[in-house]
Amino acid sequence: xxxxxxxxxxxxxxxxxxxxxxxxxxxxxxxxxxxxxxxxxxxxxxxxxxxxxxxxxxxxxxxxxxxxxxxxxxxxxxxxxxxxxxxxxxxxxxxxxxxxxxxxxxxxxxxxxxxxxxxxxxxxxxxxxxxxxxxxxxxxxxxxxxxxxxxxxxxxxxxxxxxxxxxxxxxxxxxxxxxxxxxxxxxxxxxxxxxxxxxxxxxxxxxxxxxxxxxxxxxxxxxxxxxxxxxxxxxxxxxxxxxxxxxxxxxxxxxxxxxxxxxxxxxxxxxxxxxxxxxxxxxxxxxxxxxx
Amino acid sequence: xxxxxxxxxxxxxxxxxxxxxxxxxxxxxxxxxxxxxxxxxxxxxxxxxxxxxxxxxxxxxxxxxxxxxxxxxxxxxxxxxxxxxxxxxxxxxxxxxxxxxxxxxxxxxxxxxxxxxxxxxxxxxxxxxxxxxxxxxxxxxxxxxxxxxxxxxxxxxxxxxxxxxxxxxxxxxxxxxxxxxxxxxxxxxxxxxxxxxxxxxxxxxxxxxxxxxxxxxxxxxxxxxxxxxxxxxxxxxxxxxxxxxxxxxxxxxxxxxxxxxxxxxxxxxxxxxxxxxxxxxxxxxxxxxxxx
Numbered sequence: 104x105x106x107x108x109x110x111x112x113x114x115x116x117x118x119x120x121x122x123x124x125x126x127x128x129x130x131x132x133x134x135x136x137x138x139x140x141x142x143x144x145x146x147x148x149x150x151x152x153x154x155x156x157x158x159x160x161x162x163x164x165x166x167x168x169x170x171x172x173x174x175x176x177x178x179x180x181x182x183x184x185x186x187x188x189x190x191x192x193x194x195x196x197x198x199x200x201x202x203x204x205x206x207x208x209x210x211x212x213x214x215x216x217x218x219x220x221x222x223x224x225x226x227x228x229x230x231x232x233x234x235x236x237x238x239x240x241x242x243x244x245x246x247x248x249x250x251x252x253x254x255x256x257x258x259x260x261x262x263x264x265x266x267x268x269x270x271x272x273x274x275x276x277x278x279x280x281x282x283x284x285x286x287x288x289x290x291x292x293x294x295x296x297x298x299x300x301x302x303x304x305x306x307x308x309x310x311x312x313x314x315x316x317x318x319x320x321x322x323x324x325x326x327x328x329x330x331x332x333x334x335x336x337x338x339x340x341x342x343x344x345x346x347x348x349x350x351x352x353x354x355x356x357x358x359x360x361x362x363x364x365x366x367x368x369x370x371x372x373x374x375x376x377x378x379x380x381x382x383x384x385x386x387x388x389x390x391x392x393x394x395x
Numbered sequence: 396x397x398x399x400x401x402x403x404x405x406x407x408x409x410x411x412x413x414x415x416x417x418x419x420x421x422x423x424x425x426x427x428x429x430x431x432x433x434x435x436x437x438x439x440x441x442x443x444x445x446x447x448x449x450x451x452x453x454x455x456x457x458x459x460x461x462x463x464x465x466x467x468x469x470x471x472x473x474x475x476x477x478x479x480x481x482x483x484x485x486x487x488x489x490x491x492x493x494x495x496x497x498x499x500x501x502x503x504x505x506x507x508x509x510x511x512x513x514x515x516x517x518x519x520x521x522x523x524x525x526x527x528x529x530x531x532x533x534x535x536x537x538x539x540x541x542x543x544x545x546x547x548x549x550x551x552x553x554x555x556x557x558x559x560x561x562x563x564x565x566x567x568x569x570x571x572x573x574x575x576x577x578x579x580x581x582x583x584x585x586x587x588x589x590x591x592x593x594x595x596x597x598x599x600x601x602x603x604x605x606x607x608x609x610x611x612x613x614x615x616x617x618x619x620x621x622x623x624x625x626x627x628x629x630x631x632x633x634x635x636x637x638x639x640x641x642x643x644x645x646x647x648x649x650x651x652x653x654x655x656x657x658x659x660x661x662x663x664x665x666x667x668x669x670x671x672x673x674x675x676x677x678x679x680x681x682x683x684x685x686x687x
Contacts, residue, residue: 260524
């Protein structure tokens, strides 16, 4: 398989940088799909079908499936499988991280060739150190997959530890710099690396500093839409390449997957319409932002 | 249900501070139990039965079950259920962490009353900030459960970010101090808090500093046994209470669950014997350490 970064950027150039979050919060599952993990699977698969040809990638949120234990994980497996059928890439938002052999378990489980829940990339937490990220990169390198490391997240608590100053610079910049050897290992033919960084849209200035520290790393940008950041802030860490700016994907969850009217939709056609309008709005906003 | 900390310390006073890690690494599953997730379930359940009345608590490693996707998680559910039948407490080593509603998904999935994978506590990663730990504490408070926050882990990479100096002190001490309000919320009748900290046995001096910063927090101490630390180092963060030292539990995984001879055992009786000897050795060593 060709490197993750090249595959992702092909989709971004075709459809724009929109990443759609698949977050089956029980309160946000339309009654139309039922309830529980079976509803999460049906809703997720339906969402994936709407996204095909419109978004670059989808990002299921592991924790919202795991609420239902093994039945929830089986639902997640169905959604990932549907995404592959629809030729959509999948970034699993699992925020894993552990020592050697356990990290290998997670990496094989979600990025390995025998995976029952096949994803193109997985989000990981750097707190435990570089040796806990390395096993993910090893599997990713072998399989043409990506690894997305939390650097500067979009939640208010991101200031608690990520922003602490170490030698005069916030911790998230130290994280980005320490990842350089791993960024180099996942660099694709096009120059971008599939060792991505999470750079929250709620901190555009921080995203610019992360771009200076890690020029080649693609960014996964959460916080756009329902979390309050606009499209211009979301692409703050992107760089100009010809007529457009590129450098990652921008996630929208609730604003696209649970827009006004979708929760109460009384038919699949009505729900499809609400999702299609929300998808078009987000796609257009982001395309304008990268062309601006 | 009475607070987690009180329940855990009752077991520790009865059996000593041993926590047994259940890490179904494919290469460490005895052929006797077969292979794949079904073998992980059988082996885990058998291990739980050996631990009953000898260890305070067991700690299944989520990543090593998730290697097999939803079938692996179903195996984990069987092991957790068996532990409850055997009146053993369960700390799920999942190292989760995410923003509000997702953290709530994980918390309900593993600590909630409707959980299909019922655990007494779960390990969480603090990198994203206090607002990402709070949802776990809310569910734990309501359900008499515990939350175990990574502070100073036992792997070599723990120096990469956890040990970075912020205002002259390592980051893990800032983490411990920022957790004070949550530590207070999970304090039991006996004074100890079910907001536990991971304090690796490979850093006994760091464990003492963590104890100064968080006097009431119980510690989960990894790194004893196969990872190289001795029993005295493992209890470095414990404090004297009468004739013994207490303040947490000490995890042993491979040295107890996969001792020499167990992998090649040709009968259940032979495997039982190898595990029982390893359990007795670890239990005795730790009891001597807390009495020393």
